[in-house]
Amino acid sequence: MNAPAKPNDYTAYPDAAGRFGRFGGRYMPETLMPLVHDLEAAYAAAKADEGFQAQLDGLLRQYAGRPSPLYFAERLSERFGARVYLKREELNHTGSHKINNCLGQILLAMRMGKTRIIAETGAGQHGVATATVCARFGLQCVIYMGAVDVERQKPNVFRMNLLGAEVRPVHAGSATLKDAMNEALRDWVTNVHDTYYLIGSAAGPHPYPVMVRDFQKVIGEEVREQCLAAEGRLPDAVVACVGGGSNAIGLFYPFLNDDVRIFGVEAAGEGVDTNRHAAAINGGRPGVLHGNMTYLLQDAEGQITEAHSISAGLDYPGIGPEHAFLHEAGRAKYLTATDDEALAAFQLLAELEGILPAIESSHALARLPEVCAEVGKDGIVVVNLSGRGDKDVATVAAHLGRQI
Amino acid sequence: MSRERIEARFAALKAEGRSAFVAYVMAGDPDPATSREIVKGLPAAGADLIELGFPFSDPVAEGPPIQKAAQRALAAGMTLRGVFELAADFRRGDQDTPLILMGYLNLIVSMGFSAFARAAAEAGIDGVIVVDCPPEEADPLADALDAAGLALIFLATPTTDDKRLPVVVNRASGFIYYVSVAGVTGVKEADESAVAPNVARIQAASGLPVAVGFGIRTPERAAAIARIADAAVVGSALVDEVAEGLAMNESVTTRVLSKAETLSKAVRFARVGAAV
Numbered sequence: 001m002n003a004p005a006k007p008n009d010y011t012a013y014p015d016a017a018g019r020f021g022r023f024g025g026r027y028m029p030e031t032l033m034p035l036v037h038d039l040e041a042a043y044a045a046a047k048a049d050e051g052f053q054a055q056l057d058g059l060l061r062q063y064a065g066r067p068s069p070l071y072f073a074e075r076l077s078e079r080f081g082a083r084v085y086l087k088r089e090e091l092n093h094t095g096s097h098k099i100n101n102c103l104g105q106i107l108l109a110m111r112m113g114k115t116r117i118i119a120e121t122g123a124g125q126h127g128v129a130t131a132t133v134c135a136r137f138g139l140q141c142v143i144y145m146g147a148v149d150v151e152r153q154k155p156n157v158f159r160m161n162l163l164g165a166e167v168r169p170v171h172a173g174s175a176t177l178k179d180a181m182n183e184a185l186r187d188w189v190t191n192v193h194d195t196y197y198l199i200g201s202a203a204g205p206h207p208y209p210v211m212v213r214d215f216q217k218v219i220g221e222e223v224r225e226q227c228l229a230a231e232g233r234l235p236d237a238v239v240a241c242v243g244g245g246s247n248a249i250g251l252f253y254p255f256l257n258d259d260v261r262i263f264g265v266e267a268a269g270e271g272v273d274t275n276r277h278a279a280a281i282n283g284g285r286p287g288v289l290h291g292n293m294t295y296l297l298q299d300a301e302g303q304i305t306e307a308h309s310i311s312a313g314l315d316y317p318g319i320g321p322e323h324a325f326l327h328e329a330g331r332a333k334y335l336t337a338t339d340d341e342a343l344a345a346f347q348l349l350a351e352l353e354g355i356l357p358a359i360e361s362s363h364a365l366a367r368l369p370e371v372c373a374e375v376g377k378d379g380i381v382v383v384n385l386s387g388r389g390d391k392d393v394a395t396v397a398a399h400l401g402r403q404i
Numbered sequence: 405m406s407r408e409r410i411e412a413r414f415a416a417l418k419a420e421g422r423s424a425f426v427a428y429v430m431a432g433d434p435d436p437a438t439s440r441e442i443v444k445g446l447p448a449a450g451a452d453l454i455e456l457g458f459p460f461s462d463p464v465a466e467g468p469p470i471q472k473a474a475q476r477a478l479a480a481g482m483t484l485r486g487v488f489e490l491a492a493d494f495r496r497g498d499q500d501t502p503l504i505l506m507g508y509l510n511l512i513v514s515m516g517f518s519a520f521a522r523a524a525a526e527a528g529i530d531g532v533i534v535v536d537c538p539p540e541e542a543d544p545l546a547d548a549l550d551a552a553g554l555a556l557i558f559l560a561t562p563t564t565d566d567k568r569l570p571v572v573v574n575r576a577s578g579f580i581y582y583v584s585v586a587g588v589t590g591v592k593e594a595d596e597s598a599v600a601p602n603v604a605r606i607q608a609a610s611g612l613p614v615a616v617g618f619g620i621r622t623p624e625r626a627a628a629i630a631r632i633a634d635a636a637v638v639g640s641a642l643v644d645e646v647a648e649g650l651a652m653n654e655s656v657t658t659r660v661l662s663k664a665e666t667l668s669k670a671v672r673f674a675r676v677g678a679a680v
Contacts, residue, residue, distance in 0.1 A: 017540065025540075025541055026538065026540050026541060027509060027536045027537060027538070027541055028536060028538060029464065029465045029535050029536055029538075029559070029561075030538055030558070030559040030560065030561045030563075030564060030572065030583065031465075031561040031562070031563050031583060031586055031587075032563075033538045033540070033563075033564075033568070034563045034564065034565065034568055035563065172471065173461070173462070178462065182462055182463075182464050185464045186464060186465075186467075186588045189464075189465060189586065189587060189588060190586060190587040190588060190591070190592075191586075192563055192586045193586075286513075287510045287513055287514060288508075288509045288510045288513050288536065289462060289510060290462075290464075291536075293513075296510070298510065298514065300514075301483055301484055301511060301514060301515075302484075302510045302511040302512075302513065302514030302515070303460065303461040303478065303511075304461045304462050304510070305461075
């Protein structure tokens, strides 16, 4: 409603009320509002504390293995006719970009004196990253995961158990990421005194979207430096898959005020024109869920509808509020990729580059033909390879009709 | 007109020297027709105010009983329009019992604040509680409800400290709903000794009656809360009767109304013989 069509500074959001234009905000039950305000204050203090930043930087280097490489994908480049680079977030400790945010938030939780950590997870990547940092710092950890996702991501469930986390399957609703988030919120409202809710997406009530973006923007900052070093200039386009959108906003944010084209890729499931997809921007409309106003999959009345994607990590009916804002402001373009297109991209990257991408990241790869065509032969495209695909091997085999 | 109905009811109860019994049921649970019958029967069963839940797919503040009630209502085809029809039908037969809608914001956003407020007023609804709309986000809704004469009832909780309380009561009208436990509906039990000082604190800050809910399941708990607050709200225990009635193949309406009667008697006579 109040969003300026073309802001001078795209990085100046959110405002003090946690708004990115008309999106975002703090739509939480009253019991949690004081906690949300406490978190905002604690995060502001941590952000201003050099010691906090130094400790986080040390962990990102020594524990997570940052910086992650920016890899020139020669054969992909040949195939699609542009200079294609992959930001290798899948090489981070725990196998995805999720560790960046978890390290930041676990340090914050400890500063706040919290002793019990809860989180939601879809594909299990955020759950594994949360369980990992809880093990590292000796904190109790409970992960909520949709029962359907527990089934399709068994290796990650066992991984979390090995790391000492309790995984609680959620049977309500569609038994996927949205329902896991509902249940985590119910836990938080019940255990306000000792519990920290470690949200993995750039979603939820303010300050989560800005905090998660800040902890993930290291991705784009590194890409900037690495691309300048390799090519002497910034990329022409950056591409990332978008569920809640944490890997995407981490890549996009440092380029928002540059002449760089920005593409998010939503999961189209069986097609945006069917009712089995997870494309909140391309197939939804604005509403309020899980603490923020954003684009949501919903019926005519406003009941949230079930998302569908082959990828558990993108199987969510909403999207982070900053993406909703960038979409309406026209700064970023949100494309879609179907289950089948993601599967094909998964196989293509394995065959051409010897890398198994997460099925989530495969959605971003699936739009390379169009993005490369836009930037041309000498154009530079950076794709965020947000996670590794080992966890998806069984899913891919099943879709290919193969026994393993 | 509507806000006045709430004020008149609390004033009358104050004159009687007793607390209100507030019955929460989910509109459309287990189906629209039965639900209509239940709501119509509640005043005779002793409900002084009625809270009518409107079902939402993702009720994050609810425990399993009310989650399931919402699922039953949605499965039976309940819509917001259906909730308004139910309310209007109730209002034709009862001009005195305040009717409060309780639910989540997205359906209201989807309908539009003004359209929602007008439709609610036309249906004879008197106030609205929106669980996921804290004062920080409430202005557009509060403006629309003000224009339609409806009360916006805010929640206060054990985490609402003295610093925050003025924010919560700022645009509140009708009454304040005190959530007596940190948690979801229908799980923990309210302890009146912990609740009493908070009720007094909120009464003083708001100048409004304070209703207490979220942890009251039995006549004993209802009576204990009725002694220290302006109203005791029971939801999950009534909604459980719907589930039980369905499971046992008994009349859901009879079960809910008989439970409401037991609870309302406990509230009605809570202060008899007690120093007020």
